[in-house]
Amino acid sequence: MVTHVVLFKMKDRSGDTARRAREILVGMKGRIPGLLDVEVGLDYLRSERSFDVALITRHESREALDAYQVHPVHETVKAFMAQVRETSVSVDFD
Numbered sequence: 001m002v003t004h005v006v007l008f009k010m011k012d013r014s015g016d017t018a019r020r021a022r023e024i025l026v027g028m029k030g031r032i033p034g035l036l037d038v039e040v041g042l043d044y045l046r047s048e049r050s051f052d053v054a055l056i057t058r059h060e061s062r063e064a065l066d067a068y069q070v071h072p073v074h075e076t077v078k079a080f081m082a083q084v085r086e087t088s089v090s091v092d093f094d
Contacts, residue, residue, distance in 0.1 A: 001036065001058055001059065001060065001061075001094070002058070002059045002060075002061060002062055002064070002065045002092060002093070002094055003056065003057070003058050003059075003092070003093055003094075004055075004056070004057045004058075004059065004065055004068075004090065004091075004092050005054070005055070005056050005090060005091050005092075006054075006055040006088055006089070006090040007051035007053070007054050007055075007088060007089050007090070008021065008051060008052055008053040008054075008055070008081065008085045008087075008088045009050075009051045009052055009085065009086045009087045009088070010052045010053065010084055010085055010086060011084060011085065011086045012084070013046070013052065015042070015046075015052075017052075017084045018042050018043075018052045018053050019042065020084075021040075021053050021080070021081065021084060022040045022042055022053060024077055024080055024081075025038065025040045025053070025055050025077060026038055026040050027077075028057075028073055028074065028077060031073045032067075032068050032071045032073050032074060033064070033067065033071075034059050034060045034061065034063075034064025034065075034067055034068065035057060035058075035059055035064070035068055036058040036059060036060060037056075037057065037058040038055070038056075038057050039055075039056040039057075040053065040054065040055055040056075041053070041054040041056075042054075051088075051089075062094075065092065
């Protein structure tokens with residue numbers, strides 16, 4: 001199993017965009033082969049160093065993660081996130 005973690009800092013830090021992003025990210029669940037789980041958390045501290053949204057996905061394998069990256073459902077999500085995020089960081093591990 002592979003875990004994929006992405007942290008997003010939103011352009012709009014009010015929380016409205018983060019809540020919408022959460023809906024969209026969770027909406028991937030059950031729609032992409034090899035994607036085992038989707039977890040999304042919203043930051044409540046809202047400090048200067050905080051990121052606003054945490055995405056954790058779990059995949060069957062590295063190949064499943066690679067397929068997820070180019071799947072049409074994920075491509076739509078990436079397009080939305082590119083519009084609303086200021087920055088993001090990620091880590092992938094077995």
